[in-house]
Amino acid sequence: MLNKNDKIYVAGHRGLVGSAIVRNLKSKGYENVIGRTHKELDLTNQAAVRDFFETEKPDVVVLAAAKVGGINANNTTPAEFAYENMQIQCNVIECCHRYHVKKLLFLGSTCIYPRMAPQPIPEDALLTGPLETTNEAYAIAKISGLEMCKFYKRQYGDDFISCMPTNLYGPHDNYDLSGSHVMPAMIRKFHEAKVNDAPSVELWGTGTPLREFLYVDDMADACVFLLENYSGEQHVNIGTGKEVTIRQLAETVKEVVGYQGDIIWNKDMPDGTPRKLTDVTKLHGLGWTHKVELKEGVELAYQWFKDNVENARM
Ligand SMILES: NC(=O)C1=CN([C@@H]2O[C@H](COP(=O)(O)OP(=O)(O)OC[C@H]3O[C@@H](n4cnc5c(N)ncnc54)[C@H](OP(=O)(O)O)[C@@H]3O)[C@@H](O)[C@H]2O)C=CC1
């Protein structure tokens, strides 16, 4: 059970997800929320992580720190995605046990599911088929993290839970085109093309894959809801249960940004998995549903981009 004065450590507290979770916790009266930047505490360093837990002794931990990136980053640097994420997870999850953390929420991703999983994807589709190759390193790391939480729960009774969010976007997203996901990439590309009066924008793949997008403040609300209400062994999908093609997404972002030019699809870039729609029956059954629909979310994300990304006001 969470108390409002619990010391809550949000690992990755400045990232897209971590910063949203900090905002949501504070809005709900949890004032004792702590974080450490990557420079202050490298979570791949076991000794440093143990020193941190020994000193701070958090009551609750949210593991939202990870090496994260879009399809191109995952596809071209799988070794780092495997190594860094498994190191971070082993260090943090083991310390949560070693230092008697009463509740841990581990963040996975829907990329853990088989490439051809049934759609929408139920939680029990895990490990029932081959993974999508473009992000299999990240998927293997995430699967090992959620399974590790399950093993500590089974063996020691630790209240460690996992959630599997769909594609997320919103404030503090990664707008560096070399590593970003599709939503921030489209916002940036259409914005810069509009400002520079460019005749066209290049997007990747065929535009035919289907994706689901959840606004990150909704995601954070779901995470805090699970921290307060869920202690089950099985992981929980977090999503909207709604999907669009990448082409439809491009038209939505293009309209919100107000860009009039053409879109060129670079078919040399990978499409990735054809679909990954979450089955959110379990989450809805627990009593949580999303609020922000796609068009409104894109408008909010674009406003944040214009207000916060340097030279966005070009
Ligand atoms: N974005 C998405 O669409 C989705 C994300 N998720 C999951 O949500 C979680 C957070 O993702 P997101 O917020 O998007 O990612 P971000 O990249 O925005 O944030 C990740 C955070 O982790 C920190 N970090 C990375 N490596 C280390 C390290 N070695 N030591 C300490 N801190 C580190 C980063 O710090 P720094 O930047 O300084 O390196 C950053 O603050 C991840 O587990 C991800 O798998 C799940 C589904 C979808």
Ligand SMILES: C[C@H]1O[C@H](OP(=O)(O)OP(=O)(O)OC[C@H]2O[C@@H](n3cnc4c(=O)[nH]c(N)nc43)[C@H](O)[C@@H]2O)[C@@H](O)[C@@H](O)C1=O
């Ligand atoms: C969250 C989840 O997300 C990741 O998987 P993904 O959804 O395939 O990643 P993505 O968002 O980068 O691409 C989605 C689709 O969009 C197309 N696409 C078009 N134009 C651009 C473009 O300009 N940039 C990007 N990145 N994609 C583009 C792209 O070709 C693909 O078809 C995992 O790596 C992993 O991080 C994970 O767990």
